[in-house]
Amino acid sequence: MSDLLPLYDSTAADTVLDHDAREAVIDRLLAARTTLGNDASGSPEPGAFEPLDTDFVNWPARLLEDEAELSRIERVGAEFRERADEIVLLGIGGSSMGPRALFSALCDPYHNERPREARRNAPRIYFEGDNLDNNFLVALLDRLAHTTDQRWRLLVTSKSGNTIETAIALRVFLAALEARLGDAVEVAESLAVMTGADSPLRDQAVALGCSNIFTLPEKIGGRFSVMTSVGLLPAAILGLDIRALLAGAAEMTRVFGEADPGDNPPLDHAATSITAEEHHGMNVRVLSVWSKALEPLGLWHDQLLAESLGKDGRGATPLTAVNTRDLHSRGQQHQDGRRDKLITNLMIDEPRNIPLVIPPRPDDTDELNRLAGRTLHEVLDAAIRGTNLAYAEDARPTADIHLPRLGEFTMGALLQMLMLAITLEGYATGINPFGQPGVEAYKRHMHNELGR
Ligand code: PA5
Numbered sequence: 001m002s003d004l005l006p007l008y009d010s011t012a013a014d015t016v017l018d019h020d021a022r023e024a025v026i027d028r029l030l031a032a033r034t035t036l037g038n039d040a041s042g043s044p045e046p047g048a049f050e051p052l053d054t055d056f057v058n059w060p061a062r063l064l065e066d067e068a069e070l071s072r073i074e075r076v077g078a079e080f081r082e083r084a085d086e087i088v089l090l091g092i093g094g095s096s097m098g099p100r101a102l103f104s105a106l107c108d109p110y111h112n113e114r115p116r117e118a119r120r121n122a123p124r125i126y127f128e129g130d131n132l133d134n135n136f137l138v139a140l141l142d143r144l145a146h147t148t149d150q151r152w153r154l155l156v157t158s159k160s161g162n163t164i165e166t167a168i169a170l171r172v173f174l175a176a177l178e179a180r181l182g183d184a185v186e187v188a189e190s191l192a193v194m195t196g197a198d199s200p201l202r203d204q205a206v207a208l209g210c211s212n213i214f215t216l217p218e219k220i221g222g223r224f225s226v227m228t229s230v231g232l233l234p235a236a237i238l239g240l241d242i243r244a245l246l247a248g249a250a251e252m253t254r255v256f257g258e259a260d261p262g263d264n265p266p267l268d269h270a271a272t273s274i275t276a277e278e279h280h281g282m283n284v285r286v287l288s289v290w291s292k293a294l295e296p297l298g299l300w301h302d303q304l305l306a307e308s309l310g311k312d313g314r315g316a317t318p319l320t321a322v323n324t325r326d327l328h329s330r331g332q333q334h335q336d337g338r339r340d341k342l343i344t345n346l347m348i349d350e351p352r353n354i355p356l357v358i359p360p361r362p363d364d365t366d367e368l369n370r371l372a373g374r375t376l377h378e379v380l381d382a383a384i385r386g387t388n389l390a391y392a393e394d395a396r397p398t399a400d401i402h403l404p405r406l407g408e409f410t411m412g413a414l415l416q417m418l419m420l421a422i423t424l425e426g427y428a429t430g431i432n433p434f435g436q437p438g439v440e441a442y443k444r445h446m447h448n449e450l451g452r
Contacts, residue, residue: 004409005251006401006417008265010272012388013397021279025271026261032427033267037257053434055219056419060227060249073229076192076212077236081122084153086144089234090129090169091157093303094222099234100127101297105411106240109293120239129169137169141176150180153190157230159216161199184209194229221434223304226415241408248412256420266420272399274425276342277316284340288321290347290384295322301418308422308433315431324383335390343391343398347384350405351377
């Protein structure tokens with residue numbers, strides 16, 4: 001299976017970044033890895049971070065051993081897949097972005113537009129409760145009201161159970177569900193809830209008679225929760241192999257704990273990132289994804305980096321670019337603007353579908369017959385290599401993350417790699433990657449504005 005792991009290659013960045021500085025960073029990262037390992041195994045050292053939400057590290061391996069919980073997720077997933085034609089997933093931030101990344105990376109790009117048999121017999125999926133946008137809520141309610149089958153169901157994820165965007169959306173969709181079904185038992189059956197052990201959402205779900213309640217682990221924060229029921233239940237509903245997702249993540253944790261620098265993707269990625277920022281002042285991190293399917297993964301990563309390390313006036317700024325699209329927008333600045341960026345490419349080595357071949361034309365007015373017979377993937381490959389060469393010529397550092405192909409095992413490993421890299425960076429730089437105290441300020445003011 002290890003040939004399905006993401007590979008990290010910083011050869012190009014290494015020609016630009018200071019070698020001695022990187023070696024010194026690696027020493028700090030090795031010490032940080034030991035501390036993180038101790039914290040994650042339940043033996044924190046004095047002065048450990050508070051909060052200390054390290055359970056995500058060993059969670060995939062642990063859940064793979066918990067047959068009862070895994071089969072429960074699969075059973076509820078299969079039931080929702082069979083009995084619903086639409087799923088509305090309510091959640092925001094860490095309670096939404098992980099499942100969204102999995103959906104986009106692993107399902108057909110036109111999943112919701114396809115007939116049922118062409119989407120693994122899975123329901124369509126819609127993401128809401130992640131905004132206060134009246135038009136989108138109204139449009140989705142209208143869409144659901146006009147489906148012929150009327151078999152839509154609701155997933156609600158909120159660890160705290162009191163996030164206002166999600167809670168308002170729940171009221172709205174619950175009212176629609178109740179109006180449609182008119183029967184409390186059916187409403188309860190049409191609902192699954194993922195929440196903390198002690199949350200008002202749990203009380204609400206219990207009061208509704210819902211038995212599909214999944215308790216989120218106390219020591220795993222929202223943006224680190226994609227390998228819990230938060231990501232796994234939607235994935236199971238979509239017909240994805242959740243055991244392979246977990247296996248990939250568990251394997252990445254193993255590699256992280258055992259491998260030397262140079263063969264350790266989370267540690268190597270953190271080493272390049274810290275060196276670029278501390279030694280070269282490059283405090284913008286561009287995750288340049290070379291597939292449209294990975295844009296939501298990029299947004300998930302933006303959140304992970306921003307909420308974990310953007311604290312106390314510190315932390316790099318994340319930015320997702322989708323290429324080749326953004327070569328025609330941000331590309332100018334990345335090639336020619338401030339030297340404040342580290343670019344990490346995320347590319348898929350093997351396309352999932354049959355490679356499209358460029359057809360010849362008798363007229364050749366566009367002069368593309370020189371490319372006739374070549375595949376789109378070959379052209380993309382040339383674009384990646386060409387862009388990297390252009391950056392290298394101007395001493396702009398790039399690193400590559402290679403995904404052998406886009407499947408559950410590799411995605412699980414990639415998500416875990418990025419969570420480990422960012423956590424390790426926090427440990428090595430003295431920033432607590434857990435918690436998000438800065439998010440409270442807007443909530444306080446908003447509640448005041450609303451008169452509470
Ligand atoms: O990473 C985090 O903890 C946050 O992004 C949360 O996931 C987000 O604020 C949603 O919180 P909750 O799940 O409590 O509704």
